[in-house]
Each structure stands twice: as C-alpha cells, then as structure tokens.
Amino acid sequence: MRIGELARRSGVSERSLRYYEAQGLLRAERTPGGHREYGEWAVDRVVRIQVLYAAGLNSKKIAQLLPCVRDADGRPNEIATPALVETLTAERDRINRMITDLLRSRDVLDEVIDTASENTITRPASLAS
Amino acid sequence: MRIGELARRSGVSERSLRYYEAQGLLRAERTPGGHREYGEWAVDRVVRIQVLYAAGLNSKKIAQLLPCVRDADGRPNEIATPALVETLTAERDRINRMITDLLRSRDVLDEVIDTASENTITRPASLAS
C-alpha cells in the first residue's frame, strides 16, 4: 500500500510516517518513481510505534528497541545488548511510575467529577431532593 | 518557606515554580521585599501539579481543576461546572487509554528484556551452557 492508505489505516498522519522513516523507525520500498510502498506489516508497526511514543520513549530509543521486538510474523531480528537492556529496564521503571501517577491523576479527576455530580445531581425536573 | 526550599522539597525547579505561579496554579505571599513565601501546603500542591502534568493535562486545565480538588486540609473551594465536568470526563477517558497503552508498552519492554536475558543469561564464568 502507499502512504495515504497507511496513514488512514493506522490513524497517523503522512507527515508522521515520513518522520518515522527519517528516524529509522519504518522502512519502505520505493516504486520506480520514488513513491513509498508498504506491506501489511506496516500497520502493526506504526501502531506499535505510536504506543511506544505514548509511553514517553523518544525516537532514538524506539529505534534501538524495535529490532528486538518479536514481529507479528516471526522472531526478533536482534537481541538487546546488555546496555540496551539496562536502558529499557530504566524505561520500564519509569513507565511503572508513570502508571502510578496516572492512577493518582485519575483519582483526582474522579473525585472532582463525583463531587460535582453530587451537587449538580441529575435533576430530571420530576424529582425534588 | 521560600522558593529554594520549596524547590528542594518538591523536586521541582525554581523556574517551574515561578512558571506555575504565572499560570495561576500556585499562589505565594510576598515578603516586603518581594520574595515569595510559601506555606507547608505548597509542597503537596506542587506535587499534585506535577502529577497532573505527567498525566498530560496542560496548565489551563490544571488551573481550572485545582480549585475543585479537596485540599489536604479541607474542602474544595469550588464545584466543577458541568462544562468542566465534561472536559474532565474526556480527560479521564484519555488517561484510561493512556494507561492501557502504557501497559502494552511495558509488555513490549518486558518481552525484549526477557528475551535478552534468556540469551545473555547471567553467566558467572564458572558455568558453561
């Protein structure tokens, strides 16, 4: 498929796809005329990239990480080096702290929402308090 | 306490504390000379601000949200308006999706780490494979 279809199917802008390629995260074949050509695998790949970005990893770390991930089809292309494992372990710890923080934030939001709901309770106009 | 101590105790730079004030997230008394003076409550407040930032809320939303949060001491100063509740509900949903993504990212990292550990297993030089 070409870049437009991939963008639609993965929910990522064409700009971002080209950016991913520039960062070494996503390879593409080229037509004789220079247009990018992607296989089906690209959709999963792009989604995975998005998820990793969302977890706060930057392009460089994702680029190091991706070759070590088991693709949908087969086995990883590379095994993480000890140095990379150390980095990734640190990232995992950061992600764990991030999850903790997110749960706390959600609690804060829930409390505010609940408090408001109690005071501005759904009042169907047919019921008095 | 003054800004330096608050920065140390909350783990946030002085620069950020002044920024928070400029954004309306953090109020400070002033000494006659113009130096900021904070109460003990400020530490919790700053930590909460950080947590909300980490959850991807921007200054504006945090500014709207904070008055509606029950402080350590007492009750909320304001009740969220219906419009704010709607916004916060959307944010909560976003946070939930974020948590899901984070868990998936963590799984990816775990797999890579585990795969590497299996192949580069701790080899105490006294054991052969």
Add this chain to the structure above:
DNA sequence: GTAGAAGTTGACATTGACGTCAGATTCAAG
C-alpha cells in the same frame, strides 16, 4: 554595614514530534 547567598524579573533558547505550505514529480484512469 557588609559580604555573599538567595531571590527577583525579563528575555531568549531548547526540545521533539509533529503541522503546514510550496513547488515539482509520479501515478492511474480515460
């Protein structure tokens, strides 16, 4: 009062993943 630490405002820089636009080229259908 004086020195040095700490604080003040203001401005500019940075970072990274994009958005956006321009101008040229390629592709696909008739």
Add this chain to the structure above:
DNA sequence: CTTGAATCTGACGTCAATGTCAACTTCTAC
C-alpha cells in the same frame, strides 16, 4: 496524452514546559 489525485522533498512554524543567562535587589549572618 492528458488530467487530476497522490506523492515527493525541503523548509519553516508550533507548542508548552523548562533551561539558562543577565542585571539587579533583598535577605541573613556576622
């Protein structure tokens, strides 16, 4: 071949929190 949609490269803009530096003022301990 032509035409319009899709794609290409390259450059510049954005956003938001924070770093950083400069020049100045205030606080605190002696």
